[in-house]
Amino acid sequence: MAGNIPKNLKYTEEHEWARQEGSVVVVGVTDHAQSSLGEVVYVELPKVGATLTAGNQFGVIESTKAVSDLYSPLSGKVVKVNEALLGDASAINTDPYGAGWILELEPSDSSQLAGLLDAGAYEDLLKGS
Amino acid sequence: MTRRTPLNDGHRALGARMVDFAGWDMPVQYSSVIAEHEAVRNAVGLFDVSHMGEIEFRGPGALETANRLITNDLSKCADGQALYAGLLNEQGGFVDDVVAYRFSPERILIVVNASNKDKDFAWMQARAEGVKPVDRSDDYAQIAVQGPKAVALVQRLTPVDLTKIGTYRFAEGPVAGIACIVSRTGYTGEDGFELYCAPGDAEALWKALLQEGQADGVKPCGLGARDSLRTEMKFALYGNDIDDAHTALEAGLGWICKLDKAGGFIGRDALAKQKAEGIQRKLVGFEVTGSGIPRHGYPLLKDGQRVGEVTSGTQGPSVKKPIGMGYVPVELSGEGSTFDVEIRGRAVPAVVVKTPFWKK
Numbered sequence: 001m002a003g004n005i006p007k008n009l010k011y012t013e014e015h016e017w018a019r020q021e022g023s024v025v026v027v028g029v030t031d032h033a034q035s036s037l038g039e040v041v042y043v044e045l046p047k048v049g050a051t052l053t054a055g056n057q058f059g060v061i062e063s064t065k066a067v068s069d070l071y072s073p074l075s076g077k078v079v080k081v082n083e084a085l086l087g088d089a090s091a092i093n094t095d096p097y098g099a100g101w102i103l104e105l106e107p108s109d110s111s112q113l114a115g116l117l118d119a120g121a122y123e124d125l126l127k128g129s
Numbered sequence: 130m131t132r133r134t135p136l137n138d139g140h141r142a143l144g145a146r147m148v149d150f151a152g153w154d155m156p157v158q159y160s161s162v163i164a165e166h167e168a169v170r171n172a173v174g175l176f177d178v179s180h181m182g183e184i185e186f187r188g189p190g191a192l193e194t195a196n197r198l199i200t201n202d203l204s205k206c207a208d209g210q211a212l213y214a215g216l217l218n219e220q221g222g223f224v225d226d227v228v229a230y231r232f233s234p235e236r237i238l239i240v241v242n243a244s245n246k247d248k249d250f251a252w253m254q255a256r257a258e259g260v261k262p263v264d265r266s267d268d269y270a271q272i273a274v275q276g277p278k279a280v281a282l283v284q285r286l287t288p289v290d291l292t293k294i295g296t297y298r299f300a301e302g303p304v305a306g307i308a309c310i311v312s313r314t315g316y317t318g319e320d321g322f323e324l325y326c327a328p329g330d331a332e333a334l335w336k337a338l339l340q341e342g343q344a345d346g347v348k349p350c351g352l353g354a355r356d357s358l359r360t361e362m363k364f365a366l367y368g369n370d371i372d373d374a375h376t377a378l379e380a381g382l383g384w385i386c387k388l389d390k391a392g393g394f395i396g397r398d399a400l401a402k403q404k405a406e407g408i409q410r411k412l413v414g415f416e417v418t419g420s421g422i423p424r425h426g427y428p429l430l431k432d433g434q435r436v437g438e439v440t441s442g443t444q445g446p447s448v449k450k451p452i453g454m455g456y457v458p459v460e461l462s463g464e465g466s467t468f469d470v471e472i473r474g475r476a477v478p479a480v481v482v483k484t485p486f487w488k489k
Contacts, residue, residue, distance in 0.1 A: 039163050041444040042422050060473060062422050064162040064444070065353055
C-alpha cells in the first residue's frame with residue numbers, strides 16, 4: 001500500500017520526505033513509513049546545530065515492535081527539531097506530513113534537493129517493493 | 130513450512146498484519162498494538178493461541194509419569210486444577226515453561242510453547258517412565274478471552290457456572306454450543322479464560338465471541354499486544370527471559386519448583402544445590418529512568434562494565450514507561466539498585482523496581 005504521497009514533496013528511498021520552506025528544508029517520514037512501522041512510541045533526534053550528511057543516519061524512530069534508523073535527505077545544519085515528539089511521538093502516525101515533522105535543516109547545498117525522488121518516483125519505488 | 134491455525138483466513142479478513150512466529154503464520158496486530166493492549170486492560174480482547182502445543186498422558190499412572198517431568202506438584206491438586214510449571218534439564222535450566230491440566234489421575238494435559246513443541250515431545254518421550262505421551266496438538270485450537278469483561282462475555286455464551294471456576298481451575302462444557310475446555314488462565318495479568326476446542330469449531334467460536342462481545346468493546350488482539358501485556362506483568366517468555374542456560378531459581382521461578390515433592394523431578398538436585406549455595410545472578414524487572422526504550426539483547430552496564438543484557442523490553446502501554454527485564458549479578462538485583470542500559474551506544478540509567486510493573 002502506497003499511502004498518501006503529497007505531490008509537492010521530495011522523497012528518499014529510506015522513506016523520509018523533504019519540503020523546502022524558504023531557506024530551510026523540513027524533514028519527516030512518509031505515510032507509508034509510519035504505517036509500516038506501526039505505532040511510533042519514541043524518536044531520538046539530533047541536537048540543534050548538529051551537522052548532517054545526506055544519506056547518513058541522524059536519529060532513530062521506535063515503534064511498539066521495531067527500531068528503525070532515520071537518514072538525512074540532505075547535507076546541512078539542524079536549525080530546529082520537533083520537540084513535541086519527545087514527549088509524545090504519536091503525531092508521526094496521525095499527521096506524518098504536518099504535526100509529525102521531525103526537523104528543519106539549513107541545507108549546505110540546495111541543489112541536493114533536486115536529486116531526491118519526486119512523488120511519482122517514490123510511488124513507483126513503493127509499488128516495486 | 131509455515132503452519133496456519135484454523136483462524137488464519139479470519140485474521141486476514143480482519144486485516145491483520147501477519148508475521149512468522151515459531152513457524153506459524155500469526156497475527157501481530159489487527160489495528161494497533163496499543164489499542165489492543167488497552168482493550169485487554171479495560172474491556173476484553175481475543176487472542177488466537179492455537180499454535181500452542183498440547184501433550185497428553187492418559188491411562189493408569191498418567192499423573193505419576195507427568196508429575197515426574199514437571200517441577201510443580203500435580204499430586205497436590207484437585208481434578209479440574211491447572212498448574213504453571215517448568216520442564217527442566219539436569220542443570221536446572223528450562224526446557225520449557227508449561228501449564229499442566231489435571232483432568233483426573235489418569236488424564237493429564239500439558240500445554241507447551243509452540244516454538245518448543247517438538248523438542249518437548251521428544252524430551253518427554255525419552256524421559257517418561259510409565260505412560261507414554263501423545264502429541265494432541267492437532268486436536269486442539271485455543272482462543273484466549275482476556276480482560277475485565279471476559280467473564281461476563283463468556284458467561285453469556287455458556288450454561289457452565291463460571292463463578293465455580295476459580296483462577297487456574299477449568300471445566301468442560303459448551304461455549305456458543307461448541308464443546309470446550311474452559312480454563313481460567315491467561316498470559317495478560319487480566320481475568321479471563323483460555324478456551325480449547327476442536328480445530329473445526331474454532332472459527333465458529335471466534336465469531337460468536339466477537340459478535341457477543343461487540344457491546345463490551347471486544348477486540349481481536351495480536352502477538353504484539355500479548356507481548357506488551359505479559360511484559361508489564363513480568364511473565365517470562367521462553368527464549369527471551371528463560372532458556373536452557375538460566376535456572377528456575379535465577380529466573381525467580383523457584384515457586385513453581387517443589388524441591389521436596391515425592392518422586393522429585395528432572396533438574397531437582399541441581400536446583401537444591403544451587404539453593405543451598407546461593408544464586409549468582411537473577412532476573413530483575415527495571416524501569417529506564419533516562420530517555421530510550423530497552424530492547425532484547427541490549428547490554429546492561431555497571432560502571433561501564435557489561436553485567437548482563439536485556440531479555441525483554443518495551444514501552445509499557447499501561448505503565449507508560451520504558452520497562453525491561455534482564456539477568457544481573459545478584460548484588461545488583463535488589464529493588465532500587467541502579468545500572469545502565471546501553472541503547473545504541475549511550476548508557477541510559479535504569480533502576481530495579483518491584484514487579485509486576487502493572488498493578489490495577
